[in-house]
Amino acid sequence: MTEHGNASTYVNHGCRCQWCTAANTERGREQRRVRFASRRIVDGVLVAPVPQxxxxxxxxxxxxxxxxxxxxxxxxxxxxxxxxxxxxxxx
Structure with missing residues (x-):
């Protein structure tokens, strides 16, 4: 039995109930916040630290x-x- 309300249930089991969808949305928002925090200013422009x-x-x-x-x-x-x-x- 899968537990609802987890992003992993949304991703791994394809559950699209409102709880799993909300959990996956929040996970994506948190990941974006972390990525945005890792940006650096280079020549006056915010640049992401990703491969060229x-x-x-x-x-x-x-x-x-x-x-x-x-x-x-x-x-x-x-x-x-x-x-x-x-x-x-x-x-």
């Missing part, structure tokens, strides 16, 4: 809080693409 090959993607901007030029550009492109996909559907 992880810079320049929207995920690093969103989930790690990296504000370097490659990550910010990737976030802008992803946001613009989402906007145009949404506009295309409504027309």
């Amino acid at each position: 090959h992880r810079h320049g993607i929207a995920n690093t901007y969103t989930n790690w809080g990296c504000r370097c030029a490659p990550c910010a550009g990737a976030h802008r492109r992803a946001s613009r693409d989402r906007y145009w996909r949404r506009v295309a559907v409504t027309r």
